[in-house]
Amino acid sequence: MLKQVSLICFLIFSCYMGIEFKELKHLTNELEVNVAASRVWELYRHLGISMLTARELKTVIQSVQVLKGDGGVGTILKLTFVPGNSSYTERFIKIDDEKKVKVAKGLEGGCLAIGCSVQIVRLDIIEKTSDSCIIRSxxxxxxxxxxxxxxxxxxxxxxAAAAQITKRFLESSKNDA
Known part of the structure; x- marks a missing residue:
């Protein structure tokens, strides 16, 4: 019974997301950060991580534009990459403050431009101890x-670079405090 309910939930979610019924492939990166999960989540929850990454990776990211929204669910974000001829646009579709999870659906660019039918980015901030967590992308x-x-x-x-930037930024500001 539980498997049937899970399958039904997956089918409903897949239809909602516009995904054909086939399993998604995944690429995952994890990085441990010696900062409380709540501090990392503050940066990831809205637009902070996008703006910090753009500021720190000027040789990779030319600009970040908020096309719609304020960083909450429904926000549409466009990243333009150096030299400015490619971009990636996504919509935030889920932000769960309790579980510290953010999910975005690619709208154009990224792997969608080279043959993918769907691209879903999921960011999890997983508490390990009161002073450390894992950023799973x-x-x-x-x-x-x-x-x-x-x-x-x-x-x-x-x-992965955004996670490294987060680690450096938050761990160094923790040491400065």
């Missing part, structure tokens, strides 16, 4: 059938 994606031979994949490196 996950990209779920599905490849259009006609592009499967090319094996297109999203690039997880910007999310």
């Amino acid at each position: 996950d990209i779920g994606y599905a490849v259009k059938e006609e592009f499967e031979a090319n094996d297109p994949k999203p690039n997880i490196q910007p999310l």
Whole structure:
């Protein structure tokens, strides 16, 4: 019975997300940070991480534009990459303050531009101790059938770099306090 309920929930979620019924592939990055999960979540919850990453990675990110919203669910964010000829646009579809989870759906660019039918970015801030946590960045994606031979994949490196920037920024400000 539980498996049937899980399958039904997955099908409903898949239809809501516009995902064809097939399992998503995943790329995941995890990084331990010696800062309380609540402090990391403050940065990740709204637009802070996007703005901090853009400021620190000027050789990679040309600009971050908020096309709609204020950082909450429904916000549409566009990142333009150096030299300015490629971009990625996403919509925040879930922000769970209790579980410290943020989910965004790619709208254009990223792996969608090279043959993926769906790109879902999930960020989890997982408490380890009162003074440490794990930043888990996950990209779920599905490849259009006609592009499967090319094996297109999203690039997880910007999310891994954002986690590293968060670690440096928050751990150094913790030491300054």
